[in-house]
Amino acid sequence: MTGEATFEAGRLGRIAVVRLRPNQDLVTAVEAACREHGISHALVRSAVGSLVDAVLEAGNHTIQVPGPGIEILTLSGEVRSGAAGHPGADLRGTIADGKAQVYGGRFRRGANPICITLELVLQEWLPA
Template sequence: MSTTETTRVVITESGRMGRVAYARIAPNEDLVQGVEKMCLAEGFRNAFVRGGLGSLVDASLGTRDGGYQQISGPAVEVVSIAGEVRSGADGVPVASLAGIVADTDGNVYGGPFLAGWNPVCMTFEVTLEEWIPDGEEPA
């Protein structure tokens, strides 16, 4: 392998889908932290975000260079959202969410949502589906 080639590691995990939860995240609560709190409340150690509907006061998305972009509202619409939640050995769920948002002028932006920097505007509805890896019991 030459020095310009990169190695890609792929990890495959077997498991099954569990329960489904639909919930509302309240105004001014952070989107990422709200999803994490939902997992705690439902007892989901791992979950996939299957969809969401709502808007944010402002949005903060990560960029490829490790920075971030701030999209000012009010009412930045979330056009699309996807992601997963994984709990560490300490049992604390950590959400990794990415999406596409549109500002009030119709400009579109995409990237990972930064935890603590994406306050919900009115409400945000989200659907979570529990993931239970093989060898693990549901909560």
């Protein structure tokens, strides 16, 4: 194994089931949901929904997937508050376009507008 692993003591807290509205950016809407519910650290447990268009980052590559109607197949990640106390989301997943082509990577902030709605389950992480 070549990479370093870090471990953080803590426990799981509350669960928030959130509906994100059309045309909101996926990343910033998840951050806003955490602020609204007073969650500074969270894990993404599940999600179902679609995007108008999508932009993913995979290594040094940018993947632009034109829509409309990009289906989210998987969504995972975490939200952590920085030094200023503002939550920052790191979201990764797989998506499919209208031709059933599948893409994966990190969702770029400001470039993934929600199509109809997106239902999301967040679980609070309480570091020790």
